[in-house]
Amino acid sequence: MQLLFAQPLITTSSAHLVSLGLCAAYVGSLYLSKNARIKFSHGHAKGSLNGPNGYDERGRDHPDVIRARLVAVSIATVLCCLGVFGVIFYHIGADWKNLGIATKATALRLGLHLSFSSSTIDVLPHLVVPFLFFGPLFASYLGGQLPGQRYWTWQRNVAERFFGIMGLRTYWVGPITEEIVFRACVLSVYHLSGASRYRMIFLGPLTFGLAHVHHAWETFNRYGRNVAAAKRAIFSSIFQFAYTTLFGFLASFLFLRTGSIFPPITAHIFCNTIGVPELTWELRRYPKQKKAIIIAYLIGIAGFVYTLLPWTKTNDNFYWAQDGDPRHSSAKY
Template identity: 30%
Template sequence: MLEPEHGPMMQVEHTHTRCWVCVLSCLLLACLYVGSLYVWRSSLPRDHPSMIKRRCASVLLVSALSPAVVKAWMHWADVRVDASVWELMGVRLEGLVPAAVLPLLLTMVHQGVSTQIQLYRKDVFYLGPMVHSAIDNPQGFTGELQSALDFIFTDVQSWRLCVRDAVWLRNQVVAPVTEELVFRGAMLPMLVPCTGPTAAIFTAPLFFGVAHFHHIIEQRRLRKDSMSAILMVSGMQFLYTTVFGAFTAFIFMRTGHVVGPVLCHSFCNSQGLPDISSALQHPQQSALLFSYLMGVLLFLVLLFPLTDTFFYGAIPVCSLVAPPASAC
């Protein structure tokens, strides 16, 4: 008689406890990731090659440990699904090619694509940014496209320069891979059973955004700006990293792959934020603003078609929630 009477209450209590463990596990991963950057005591700036190598080693180690955290959570929460930990984290073969190509194409449509990165680049953009670049290029779109193809397929020297640059490797390879694996691949499977897939898309990026506040420590140590300026910059960074994190979380939930978020992350790191202020001051202002607007509209129109599960098969992370799951 007592078991049926108290069963539902105990089940609710267990669910609340499990949710707290999910949140604390995500917080632990975020703290491990950021904390690993500061285990190396040094007065060197963050962009010094030696510091970059040490920090890359630290975050790669945390990323390698993240599947163990997910596995421990599955054991504690008694989660049993027909998928491995790696599959839940988006590391799988089914639908790999479209998962790599389509989300990146979607991101390019919205923001633009660069043919070279950091110090070694000539820019070619799609839609708004591409129109901006083509207008300023005497050879127009043809010249921009040729520059892109030359860099991708024949400019071996530029690729060598990029690969040898520690800053490039951090921004384009290590940071996208490790951050997406930890903040999307590991956190979303733990959050989904507790919050549901849609809420998880907007919850996981908060950990990602807050994690970037560690740059305040760097800025204060270097004493380059006032505290108010540092906080304002950090607030803006929190805003756009959280928005971007929601986008890549959406990609992860819709495709079941981590490769799409990684490539989109790497691409956006190479681009930075769109230079709207430059477009506003350009002689062809109306045409540029129209092309930027068209890019945003196309992004919204293609968002769901290009992330349709038809291209990617069954999504392992969606097996953690009972249907219907709107984000899946």
């Protein structure tokens, strides 16, 4: 039996249920453990949930909560991968002789391999997103904040930022586990149902956006549990849902286009590092370089559009078979 199958293994309805189950498993893991749950005191109007403010409260940035959640999402990610394996193993025949096939088929669909070109690791797919952020990078250059510049230090900008407890969550465990679950696992399940690549790109990331909505509860509690706090929680959740979904479109494209989970992971880490572009603030901070900043943003957008397809083209990728590939006209799942 081959690692690719001639017919879809599951129905679209089953794919929806499995993807929602994967999302629920990941987000639910944040609340199963007592140590991972956030805690609010009654009567608290407003303030930090993580510092010595006189209240027995623990927000999502509390070190103990972060540590517990890192363990929780790591376990959940492994279970989600096993869930995809279970779907494949069950539908090709739950027989021990098919164990090796199911394992290899799962690893293939999860993109747990580096992409290669001419016997070297292909770095171009990892550079597409940094190109898009050429404008913010130029603004950082103006502020002397890039490596080697006057306001950049190894201790503050690397050691403390990336290897402290919050850095482990924001730049390592978070991006890696989220991409494996919400990109590799969710999209592989939809692919097993015969979903088109366009449906996977534009519908699959909705679960990723929904997975961030639960932060609204902490926002509501942090800012006073009143009407103003509710409005703040709603608007912040809408904004977070919007930009995480938009990023999900791009990350899904990178995953399907390359057949590897690593370009989405590096893109996620890079975006978390740079943050949401703040063009208006940058223009106010550097008024003498307004034209240069705008040009840098336009260069980044144009470069991103120009490089997106050629730099992400990957041979022997069943998710996105190229013209001339015999699989291009014959779907495999």
